[in-house]
Amino acid sequence: MRGRIGFALYNLLVWCLVVAVAFPLLWMIGTALKPNDETFAIPPTLIPAHPTLAQFHRLLTDTPFLTYFTNSVLVAAGTTILVIVIAVAGAYGLVRFRFPGRSLIAHMVLFTYMLPAVVLLLPLYLIISAIGLANSLFGLVIAYTTFALPFALWLLRSFIAGIPLALEQAAMVDGAGRLRAFVDVVLPQAVPGIISTAMFSFILSWNEYLYALVFINVDERKTLPPGVLTMLNQNQNVEWALLMAASVLMSVPVLLCFVFLQKHLTRGFGASSVKG
Amino acid sequence: MLSPQRRDQLTGLALLAPTVLLFAGLIFYPMAQSLFLSLHKVSTLTQRTQYVGLANFQALFADPAFLTTFFNTIVWTVGAVLLQLVLGVAGALVLNGRLVGRSLARGLLLFPYLLPTAVAVLVWRWLFNDLYGLINHVLMSVGLIAAPIAWLSQSPNAMITVILVGSWKFFPFVIIAVLARLQSIPESLYEAAQVDGASRWAQFWDITLPQLASVLSVVILLRGIWDFKEFDLIYLMTGGGPGISTQTLPILVYREAFQLLNFGRGAAVAVTMFGFMLLFFAVHIWATRHHETEGR
Numbered sequence: 001m002r003g004r005i006g007f008a009l010y011n012l013l014v015w016c017l018v019v020a021v022a023f024p025l026l027w028m029i030g031t032a033l034k035p036n037d038e039t040f041a042i043p044p045t046l047i048p049a050h051p052t053l054a055q056f057h058r059l060l061t062d063t064p065f066l067t068y069f070t071n072s073v074l075v076a077a078g079t080t081i082l083v084i085v086i087a088v089a090g091a092y093g094l095v096r097f098r099f100p101g102r103s104l105i106a107h108m109v110l111f112t113y114m115l116p117a118v119v120l121l122l123p124l125y126l127i128i129s130a131i132g133l134a135n136s137l138f139g140l141v142i143a144y145t146t147f148a149l150p151f152a153l154w155l156l157r158s159f160i161a162g163i164p165l166a167l168e169q170a171a172m173v174d175g176a177g178r179l180r181a182f183v184d185v186v187l188p189q190a191v192p193g194i195i196s197t198a199m200f201s202f203i204l205s206w207n208e209y210l211y212a213l214v215f216i217n218v219d220e221r222k223t224l225p226p227g228v229l230t231m232l233n234q235n236q237n238v239e240w241a242l243l244m245a246a247s248v249l250m251s252v253p254v255l256l257c258f259v260f261l262q263k264h265l266t267r268g269f270g271a272s273s274v275k276g
Numbered sequence: 277m278l279s280p281q282r283r284d285q286l287t288g289l290a291l292l293a294p295t296v297l298l299f300a301g302l303i304f305y306p307m308a309q310s311l312f313l314s315l316h317k318v319s320t321l322t323q324r325t326q327y328v329g330l331a332n333f334q335a336l337f338a339d340p341a342f343l344t345t346f347f348n349t350i351v352w353t354v355g356a357v358l359l360q361l362v363l364g365v366a367g368a369l370v371l372n373g374r375l376v377g378r379s380l381a382r383g384l385l386l387f388p389y390l391l392p393t394a395v396a397v398l399v400w401r402w403l404f405n406d407l408y409g410l411i412n413h414v415l416m417s418v419g420l421i422a423a424p425i426a427w428l429s430q431s432p433n434a435m436i437t438v439i440l441v442g443s444w445k446f447f448p449f450v451i452i453a454v455l456a457r458l459q460s461i462p463e464s465l466y467e468a469a470q471v472d473g474a475s476r477w478a479q480f481w482d483i484t485l486p487q488l489a490s491v492l493s494v495v496i497l498l499r500g501i502w503d504f505k506e507f508d509l510i511y512l513m514t515g516g517g518p519g520i521s522t523q524t525l526p527i528l529v530y531r532e533a534f535q536l537l538n539f540g541r542g543a544a545v546a547v548t549m550f551g552f553m554l555l556f557f558a559v560h561i562w563a564t565r566h567h568e569t570e571g572r
Contacts, residue, residue: 011376021444022384024399025391027410031402040408043417090295097288105292111557112303114498116505118529119546119553122313122539123306126323146302153295178287207392209508210526214534225394229512232398240402247395254390258383265386269452270498 028251032056032244039241055245065246067220068227075137075212075223076205079144080198083152088194091156092182096165106157113150113270117210120146125214135218143211148201155200155267159193160186196264199257206253224250310550313543320537332544341520342528342545349524351435352442352510353503359443360499361492364450369484371451372458389448397512400441404428428514431521438513438522445509446502450495457491458484493563501556505549525549 019026026046031039032055034048059065094106124143125134133139163186171181209225216222222230228246232238261268314332316325336342367385375381388396403410404427412424427437461484469479507526510516516523516531523531525545533542 007374014370014375015377015381017370018381018384021388024396024403024444025384025387027403028395028399042413044408044410044413086294086298089291093288093291093295097285097291099285099288105296107561108299112299114501114505114553114557115303115307116526116546116549116553118505118507118526119310119550120303120306121529122533122542122546123309124302125534126309127306142302145298146306149295149298150303178284203390207390207394209394209512210530214530225392225508228398229394232401240405240408243398244402247398250392250395254392255387258387258390262383266452266456269389269449 025251028244028247031241032248034241036239036241039239055241056249059242059245059249063231063242064219064222064227065231065249068222068224069249071137071221071227072206072224075140075144076202078137078141079148079205080201082141083145083148083201084194084198087149087152087156087197088187088190091153091160092186094153094157095160096168109150109153109157113147113154115147115150117147121210121214124211128215135216135221137221140212140215140223143215144205144208147208148204151204151270152197152201154270155197156190156193158267159197160190162193163189196261196268199261200264200268203254203257307550310543310546313539314547316540318539320539328540332540333548336541336544336548344520345523345525345528348435348520348522349504352439352506352522352524353500355435355439356442356446356503357496357499359439360447360450361496363443363447364495365454365488365492367447367451368454368458369480371455385451386448388445391445393445393508394512396441396445397509400437400444401428401513404437429518431518434514434518434522438510441513442503442506442509446499449499453491453495454488457488461487494560497556497560497563501553501560504552504556 030046030048033051033053035050035052035054038045038048038050094102094109124146128134128139128142133142167185167189168181171185172178176184207225208223209229212223213226216226219227219230224246228243228250231246232243313325315327315329317328317331318325371378371382371385404412406412406424406426406429409424409427411427412421415421416424426433428434465483465487466479469483474482505526506524507530510522510524511527511530514522516527526549529542529545529549531542532538532545536542
């Protein structure tokens with residue numbers, strides 16, 4: 001009996017703390033659903049008295065939000081596709097072939113994954129301006145490759161290393177060449193790994209702020225993070241409900257990926273490089 | 277005719293070629309250029325460069341503002357990493373035990389890590405708002421404070437607030453790394469301790485923590501590196517202010533290069549950061565090696 005009450009109390013306590021951690025997210029959703037006059041009501045309420053989608057409507061019709069959103073989708077999808085194509089080939093090369101300098105390349109990948117963006121920021125800006133890609137979404141895709149490629153390589157390497165070598169060897173004994181075996185045997189096996197790597201790369205690019213801030217100076221090419229932050233700094237009276245609605249819409253793609261990615265979080269957070 | 281072995285090797289190189297080319301062009305060449313710029317004076321108008329040796333670095337290290345920035349970076353990094361460790365280990369222990377609705381709790385605790393930093397910042401700035409923020413309102417209505425606190429526009433407050441928000445955003449990494457390790461601690465260790473009558477607390481200190489030591493050392497390194505280079509969260513929370521009281525090295529790079537258009541000096545800060553990264557990375561490699569040989 002005492003054990004059961006103890007367990008119930010423990011659960012109650014833990015759940016209070018979990019809700020406290022998740023509270024900012026609930027507060028974001030609550031505020032996004034409020035009409036303007038309720039935002040600053042005292043005492044503040046978590047659940048709106050008159051829930052409305054008016055903020056979302058205004059966001060999509062009166063602000064450049066939809067333009068930012070489209071730009072973000074284009075940049076994140078473009079980066080993901082480019083990076084995945086290159087990284088699948090590269091990761092397979094790293095895992096299955098022996099040649100001098102192989103472990104050096106592997107270390108380089110990990111190293112560049114940890115490299116601060118600001119170290120590359122200035123030279124990349126000069127390069128991208130020099131080839132006439134300043135203020136273009138493609139310029140941003142190129143910049144994002146610098147962090148998304150090392151990340152994708154590192155992740156795919158661990159997925160491909162988990163595919164049994166025997167399958168490929170069997171195919172090659174049956175007369176398939178190396179590339180045939182790669183396409184017919186390895187790729188289908190690697191699909192789950194490729195999808196989760198793609199999702200993580202998408203999230204990384206979707207969330208990026210610094211390069212987007214520096215490389216894009218025209219409003220119609222801005223991506224979401226700098227775009228929405230401009231909306232914050234533009235007005236004397238900040239419209240928090242509108243900004244929370246923007247935050248909710250910005251989080252939706254990430255949330256969808258997150259739900260699919262539950263199984264691979266240890267790898268995707270980069271925690272698989274933590275050996276225990 | 278090439279031997280099959282040789283052909284196989286060439287296939288491997290061909291598969292790696294695009295990766296190597298992109299790394300060379302987009303990472304190593306810019307890195308070299310950063311180094312080059314840090315040793316030069318760059319004219320803003322013509323972008324003509326003039327070699328000045330270590331003058332950029334000398335000017336930097338003699339500047340009290342740089343020392344403050346460096347000190348801020350250390351305070352932020354150490355503060356955020358420590359808080360993440362405490363929160364992350366606690367979260368992992370809770371999620372490793374029996375809990376009603378555990379997978380929902382796991383999702384709620386881990387999600388902030390993937391949330392766009394811009395969103396995290398917007399929500400927290402709304403919560404910490406001086407006049408209408410929920411946090412000031414709650415603290416005032418329970419009588420803890422008499423007047424609203426300026427969480428982000430006053431000096432020690434801003435750094436504390438940024439550390440709190442940063443820890444909230446990044447502690448899920450610690451949870452996920454520690455959780456994976458917790459699941460591999462043999463149950464028999466705890467059973468033996470229970471037979472000996474050890475308390476829960478004693479079990480944590482004598483069994484769990486020593487078993488986690490190796491993971492935690494790598495977590496500290498990785499989170500240390502990542503927090504050290506964090507730009508978005510701090511810049512968006514405070515812009516480095518008030519004054520330069522929350523300005524960290526990445527923000528200084530951005531300011532020097534893109535607000536003051538002082539490319540040489542911006543590059544010098546970036547290269548200094550890069551030096552520290554090399555140091556961190558060397559420790560990381562040394563630690564993992566050390567660990568592998570010691571482990572088994």
